[in-house]
Amino acid sequence: MKKVKLQDIADSLGVSRTTVWKVFSDKEGVSDELKDKIISRALEMDYSLPEGIDRPDKSKKESSDAPLNIALAVSRPESSIFWMRIIHQIAKEFSKQNINLVYTYLPSKINENYILPASLSNGNTQGMIIMNVYNVKLLKLLSTCDIPKVFFDTAVSVPTSELNGDVILMENYNSVFKLTKHLIDKGIKTFGFIGDINYAKSNHERYEGFLGALDDHNLALDHTLTLTGSIGEDTYKEEIELFLDTLSSIPQAFVCASDYVACLLISSLRKRNIRVPHDILVTGFDDNIESPIAENITTVHVYNQNIGMRLAMQILYRIKYPNMPYELSYIETKVIYRNSSDD
Structure with a gap:
């Protein structure tokens, strides 16, 4: 034997x-x-x-009736309604099943001497949900943890196959393709795109959906009308202002990676007496209505509560079946047309 x-x-x-x-x-x-x-x-x-x-x-x-301890590892803690709905739903699902949700803060940047919090490495945590973490070094460090893991989104430069865990994403490509096609069907021929496409896989997929729609209609993209490089977390407003100052002319429409970006853009356009939708069309993503401006933005609705429920279900599945192949799952989204696209 x-x-x-x-x-x-x-x-x-x-x-x-x-x-x-x-x-x-x-x-x-x-x-x-x-x-x-x-x-x-x-x-x-x-x-x-x-x-x-x-x-x-x-x-x-x-x-033994000891509850499970599942960590929610979050970088760049969010207080927005968008993220809190996801977190609240996770907590709600766990409260039904005698599970402790252990909120764990992770920095957005780390050095080579960084050590993960004890709550993730002391053996008292049975699973981990990772959200809003895009630092490559940190993601690779998390991937080495010997506990079941589920990631909500990931960095562009870290393949999902290297995370050693399941990955859940909102649907990005098709929704932005559909949204952009809608603008093209309205007669729009010149486009711009604003959003950092280098750090989050979701943002990159949205940009690919945008490009796919243009390519499908044989429309060339003037890259001087795009702001897609690395943008500082706290400098979006200033960088959009500087970007607009460099343009000799504006496109007929801007597709933005998020409603947050779209709101900043519309505010900057207003300062220049450029009216939405009269002079230009603007779209966003997330359906994150936390500003009066956002209420009028054509966007893509994300089912936050469904995502929270799915993350909770997936980590429990992974804990129960650790040997099953890792999964990459997408949660469907819905395009919503509003005034910013003249609808």
Whole structure:
């Protein structure tokens, strides 16, 4: 009979060989629940336990009512209604199932000496939902955590296949394609695009949908009418102002990566006595109505509560079935036409 190795035990549970080694070497960093799973699986596979490693106490396990701890790891904490609806729905789903939601702050930038918060590495967290994290180094560090993970969006330069977890996204490409086509059908021929397409996969997919619609109608894009490079988190307003100052002429329509960007753009256009929709059409994305301006913006509605519910369901699925192939899922969105596109 083939001798059972640590890697065989690790593969059967969907954990790393290092995690199994920690258990059999009596090292810290692995939760009691995972320890019991690893030891039980080793016994099932006729693996000889090292001296000093006790068998799981089944009676203790059966009587335990300790809740799961699932971390919500968030960079750039958001207070907007858009994000709070997602977070609230996650908390609502977990409250029904004796699950603790552990809010964990992550910085937007890290150095080479950065260490993840103890709540993510002390073995007391059984799963993790990651939102609003786009720093490449941080994403790669999170991908090495030996706990089930679900990401809501990711960085453009980090392939979903390298995250070692499930990824959930809102639908981006088709909705912006449809929205842009609607403007083309209105007779619009010159377009601009505003939004940082380098940091978030969602933003990049929206830009690709925009380009796809132009290409489908044989319309060339004047790249001097686009602001798509890296934009500072706190400098969007200033950079849009500077961008508009460089234009010798304005396009017939601007497609924006978000309602936030669209609102800033419309405010800047107003300062220049350029009226929406009389002089130019503008669209956004998110349906994030937190400004009087946003109420009139043609946009793409995102089902925040459905996303929150889906994130909660997916992490519980991943905890229960750690060996199943990772999933990339899209939540459908809906285009909403309003006054900013003259509808």
